[in-house]
Amino acid sequence: MLCTGAGHYPIPGWAAWLSELGAWAGNLALDGVRGTIALSVPAREYASVLLGCGVVYATFRPQLNRSPTGSQFTKAALLQPGRYLVRLIPTHSSTAFVGILNETSTKHGLEGYNVSGAWFPADRYRIDVLQWPDGPADFKGQTRISEQLEIGLAGEEVALLPGQLADFCGFSSLHCAIVCNNAALKRESEMLISASQTARPMPFSALLRPRTIQETARQFRSVLLSTRDPLDDYRKFLARRRAKVAILDGALSVSRWLTTGLAPLTIGLVERTAPSADIAGDVLYRDRARSRRDLLLPPDLARVPPGIEVLAWQTGIGAA
Numbered sequence: 001m002l003c004t005g006a007g008h009y010p011i012p013g014w015a016a017w018l019s020e021l022g023a024w025a026g027n028l029a030l031d032g033v034r035g036t037i038a039l040s041v042p043a044r045e046y047a048s049v050l051l052g053c054g055v056v057y058a059t060f061r062p063q064l065n066r067s068p069t070g071s072q073f074t075k076a077a078l079l080q081p082g083r084y085l086v087r088l089i090p091t092h093s094s095t096a097f098v099g100i101l102n103e104t105s106t107k108h109g110l111e112g113y114n115v116s117g118a119w120f121p122a123d124r125y126r127i128d129v130l131q132w133p134d135g136p137a138d139f140k141g142q143t144r145i146s147e148q149l150e151i152g153l154a155g156e157e158v159a160l161l162p163g164q165l166a167d168f169c170g171f172s173s174l175h176c177a178i179v180c181n182n183a184a185l186k187r188e189s190e191m192l193i194s195a196s197q198t199a200r201p202m203p204f205s206a207l208l209r210p211r212t213i214q215e216t217a218r219q220f221r222s223v224l225l226s227t228r229d230p231l232d233d234y235r236k237f238l239a240r241r242r243a244k245v246a247i248l249d250g251a252l253s254v255s256r257w258l259t260t261g262l263a264p265l266t267i268g269l270v271e272r273t274a275p276s277a278d279i280a281g282d283v284l285y286r287d288r289a290r291s292r293r294d295l296l297l298p299p300d301l302a303r304v305p306p307g308i309e310v311l312a313w314q315t316g317i318g319a320a
Helices: 013-030 046-057 155-160 164-171 182-188 233-240 252-260 277-289
Strands: 002-004 007-010 032-040 085-090 097-109 111-113 120-121 127-131 147-148 175-182 210-212 222-226 245-249 265-271 309-318
Touching: 007 127, 013 032, 013 046, 013 120, 013 245, 013 265, 032 147, 046 120, 046 182, 046 245, 046 265, 085 164, 085 245, 111 245, 155 245, 164 210, 175 233, 182 210, 182 222, 222 233, 245 277, 252 265, 252 277, 265 277, 277 309
Parallel strands: 032 265, 175 222, 175 245, 210 222, 245 265
Antiparallel strands: 002 007, 032 309, 085 097, 085 127, 097 111, 097 147, 111 120
16 A cells, blocks of 8 residues: 555555566576566656565565574684674564674673674574675774664564564665665655555665665665766675666666676666667667567566556576
């Protein structure tokens, strides 16, 4: 349901179709398919948010192991002391901690982690090892920083989020990268949705969980990249984080980024009224000319909403 000041309304058919298309792209990437999905739309508003939510929902896999044998202590003990920035994911509360892993140790027969000078029992926390651009250099000389996991949900709202909430909201993993106008996409991701007429609303961002590279150590599922920033910096970042799908939001993003191979699956979104729409179309058609074969939409996506045109093609097989 979409939620406005006037009430709750069923999500429009075109919006549901876009989120399902994002899920299809994510599943193709999980299956090892490399390819491109080209979308022509009358206007780009909300399209990338919906596509990204579909990608995240389809590709998320639980990590958190709450069993007594699920402690990560043994693996954490292999990490070089003082070299890793970590987030401690609680299994019995909603307060997480971010800091430098100084060492693993045993106190009074209990295994635990020393993070920025404080000791945490291993049976109550799991470790999310953060990677570039989150690094120890930003936390040198600081004590651990506490943060609330951005869950705040109960009851029916949980139906909108996959897996265990602490796992989904606490661990940072990259499902999709969106090359876009960051301010516009953040504004669109605050649109409220709910699981039913009576459920408490939550924003799209609770599922998309976007962040920019500059937002140090923030929990995320997708990363927002600016269309005009240096290409090489992003390529290195995404290669380490292994994004599954790249969404190129707008004709300018498609023109600049389509051939950079940011992820196994790329969704190129072109609004027909954009000044660079023709250039973006040429870039997409050249990419298609080099493809292995066209990809047919699955039956549940075959009825394309009015005003939207879509083509998909496979460029290769194998992981990025």
